[in-house]
Every structure is written in structure tokens, then in C-alpha cells.
Amino acid sequence: MSAPRTTAPGSQLIETPERRALRRAVADLGARFGSTYYLAKARAGEPADELWAEAGKAGYLGVNLPAEYGGGGGGIGDLAIVLEELGTAGCPLLLLIVSPAICGTVIARYGTEEQKRQWLPGLADGSRRMAFGITEPDAGSNSHRISTVARRDGEDWLLTGRKVFVSGIDHADAVLFVARTEDARTGKLKPALFVVPRETPGFEYRPIPMELVAPERQFQVFLDDVRLPAEALVGDENAGLLQLFAGLNPERIMTAAFSLGLARQALGKAVEYARTRTVWSTPIGAHQGLAHPLAQCAVEIELARLMTQKAALLYDAGEDAAAGEAANMAKYAAGEAAARTVDQAVQTLGGNGLTQEYGLGALLAATRVGRVAPVSREMVLNYVAQHTLGLPKSY
Numbered sequence: 001m002s003a004p005r006t007t008a009p010g011s012q013l014i015e016t017p018e019r020r021a022l023r024r025a026v027a028d029l030g031a032r033f034g035s036t037y038y039l040a041k042a043r044a045g046e047p048a049d050e051l052w053a054e055a056g057k058a059g060y061l062g063v064n065l066p067a068e069y070g071g072g073g074g075g076i077g078d079l080a081i082v083l084e085e086l087g088t089a090g091c092p093l094l095l096l097i098v099s100p101a102i103c104g105t106v107i108a109r110y111g112t113e114e115q116k117r118q119w120l121p122g123l124a125d126g127s128r129r130m131a132f133g134i135t136e137p138d139a140g141s142n143s144h145r146i147s148t149v150a151r152r153d154g155e156d157w158l159l160t161g162r163k164v165f166v167s168g169i170d171h172a173d174a175v176l177f178v179a180r181t182e183d184a185r186t187g188k189l190k191p192a193l194f195v196v197p198r199e200t201p202g203f204e205y206r207p208i209p210m211e212l213v214a215p216e217r218q219f220q221v222f223l224d225d226v227r228l229p230a231e232a233l234v235g236d237e238n239a240g241l242l243q244l245f246a247g248l249n250p251e252r253i254m255t256a257a258f259s260l261g262l263a264r265q266a267l268g269k270a271v272e273y274a275r276t277r278t279v280w281s282t283p284i285g286a287h288q289g290l291a292h293p294l295a296q297c298a299v300e301i302e303l304a305r306l307m308t309q310k311a312a313l314l315y316d317a318g319e320d321a322a323a324g325e326a327a328n329m330a331k332y333a334a335g336e337a338a339a340r341t342v343d344q345a346v347q348t349l350g351g352n353g354l355t356q357e358y359g360l361g362a363l364l365a366a367t368r369v370g371r372v373a374p375v376s377r378e379m380v381l382n383y384v385a386q387h388t389l390g391l392p393k394s395y
């Protein structure tokens, strides 16, 4: 029997030699840590600092950021490879979606020269981290309803509001918050983005007890007249939506990569187990009741990977509108593939599917992340129904 693979051949026609080399190098790094390291860190409530530091030193965390600010000069397609391969190796670092992908991209595209110098080198080498807060308790999926307000006070800004589910604040140097400027009374979203250092007076955060087994925690945030200097504003206060989407499309592509990593990790473990576990006369993988669902997962993973590559290609080519549709579709497809694959993997391992030794049970909750965040599967389907199919809006 040949060694099991969890992706189809032919990727050499689709990815450059540099990207294939990046995949191999990141996979090697991930294998040195693996799910045993990741889960031990998560269960101890500690960040995966050793892996983060090594990935930063090797240039993987900032592979998408401009070379002149310490990054690798690549695109979101490169960073998606990093997250997918780390996840496949058992270490799906959620903060990659936030720190270099959303925050790094927004600052690189719209930040001032000073902001770029201040943040990008640290985000690129991993010595600094930035979280991202848009979700609010009373707005949820409807980010047009966010009510965190930024008011001018002389040269300064005063930020007031609440956020929920902000990942990784406890190990971040700052948070990029989405607020709306006070004069936006039209009811239309007019977001403005602010970098808020974690220790700023008036900024409080409390962990939300979650059922996820992950080194990153989620927090609720209280912003009470948080005083910020004029330089805290990222980009133009009147061009918020465009700037926001510069960060949200990479977020969707990266969430797809996160789901793909989980899916490939689970499929790899399931296939390995099914090839060797024998309870009748043949390995359990010979039974089509197990083999076909696993084969179906392999097909769905491969399709979702292709869509993710397409979305990244469009985004990196500057085709923001087309990238938006593709990023939504990729996030949806990868989230569904991951949920199905992890479910099937747990089933394939029988009782071992739920032991800590095999680390698959923990992925059951993790796969929900890709279905709920940053935009839920239902909201993606709404988007496709309206924008792709031209159907009327129901909400």
C-alpha cells in the first residue's frame, strides 16, 4: 500500500515552485510541534508561543506583508498556505487569521507611514500581535448595526461601546477596533478603524468561557470613553467600508484555510486508522461504509481548496469585487468540508474518535468556528442568493 495522501496530485500545475516549497517547509515545522503540542498548550490555557516564535523567525507569519516593512512580500495565498499546513499538522493557529491577515493587510494598505513602521515589522516577525474586534452583542451578523462610537474631542478620539468574541486579546499588544464615526446618522455603515493598545485606560476585557480546545481565548470588551490620539485612526474616516473589506476578504480566505487544515488533519488521521484497524478479516477501511464517506470528504476538501486558491488569486490580483464572492464561497465550502470530514473521522475511529490520545474530539467544536465566523454559513448563502443569483433579500 502506498502512503496515504489527503490532497489530490497535480498541485504543481496550480502552485508555483516557491509556494510548494513554502508548503513543505511549513508542514515540516508543523510536524515538529504537532497536535500533541497544540492540544497540551490549549488544555493548559497557554498560548502556542514557541510555535508562533519559530514561525515568525522563519518569516511565515509575515509572508503576505510588504518586504520593505519586514514581510515576505507575498500575498494572502501564501499566508493561507501557512495556516492550512500548520492546521494539517495539528496546529491551527487562529491568530494568523487576525494579526497578519486582517490587521497587517489593513495597515499595509491604508495605514500611514508611521503606522506601517510602528506595526508591520513586529506583526511580520511575530514579536507583536494585534487582535481585531468588530462583533457586537446587539449587532451580531448585522455589522451595519454596530454601535461602538468614536467621537472627536479636540485632536483626540473618544471610543465607547461593547464587543464580543474578540480572539486573543490577552496576548495581543493592541486591538484593531471597528467603530462608526459619530456623524454617521444616515443608518448606513460608515465604519472607521482604530488601533487601541491593550493597556489604554477605559479598555476592559474579560474572557468568555468557551467549549473550544484552542490556545486562543475569546473576550468580551468594554470601551468606556477610551481616549485615543488622532494617529490611532487607520486610514480615511470617510472611506471606511472599502478599508474594512480590505481586511474582511483576507479574513474569509484565511478562515477557509483554517477549516481546510482541520479537515486534512482529520482525514489524515482517519485514513491512517482505517488502513490498519482490523476487527473482522480486513482493515475497516475496506468496508465501503467507511471508505466512501472518506473518499467523499477527500473530494470536498479538494474542491474547497481550489476555491480558496481562486479567492486568494483574485484578492492578490486586486480584483476585490470578484474576490469577495469567491472568498465567501471558499469559506463556506471549506467550513462544510471540515464539519463533514471531522464528523466522519470521529466515526471512523469508533471510541478512539473521542479519546484525547487521537485529538479528534477536540476538532468537533473547532469545525464550528469555520461555519459561524467571521460570517455564518447562512449569511454566506444569503450573499450568494442575492449577489450571485439575483434573488430578493428576505431580511
Ligand SMILES: Cc1cc2nc3c(=O)[nH]c(=O)nc-3n(C[C@H](O)[C@H](O)[C@H](O)COP(=O)(O)OP(=O)(O)OC[C@H]3O[C@@H](n4cnc5c(N)ncnc54)[C@H](O)[C@@H]3O)c2cc1C
Pocket: 098, 132, 133, 134, 135, 136, 139, 140, 141, 142, 164, 165, 166, 167, 168, 212, 218, 369, 372, 373, 374, 375, 376, 377, 378, 379, 382, 395
Ligand atoms: C471562536 C470564535 C472566534 C471569534 N473571533 C472573533 C474576533 O476575533 N473578532 C470578532 O470581531 N469576532 C469574532 N468572532 C465572532 C463571529 O464573527 C460571530 O460569532 C459571527 O459573526 C456571528 O455573529 P453572532 O455570533 O452574533 O451570531 P448571530 O448574528 O446572532 O446569528 C445567530 C444565527 O442566526 C443566523 N442568522 C442571522 N441572521 C440571519 C439571516 N438574515 N438569515 C439567515 N440566518 C441568519 C446566523 O447564521 C446564525 O446561525 C468569533 C467567533 C467565534 C465562535
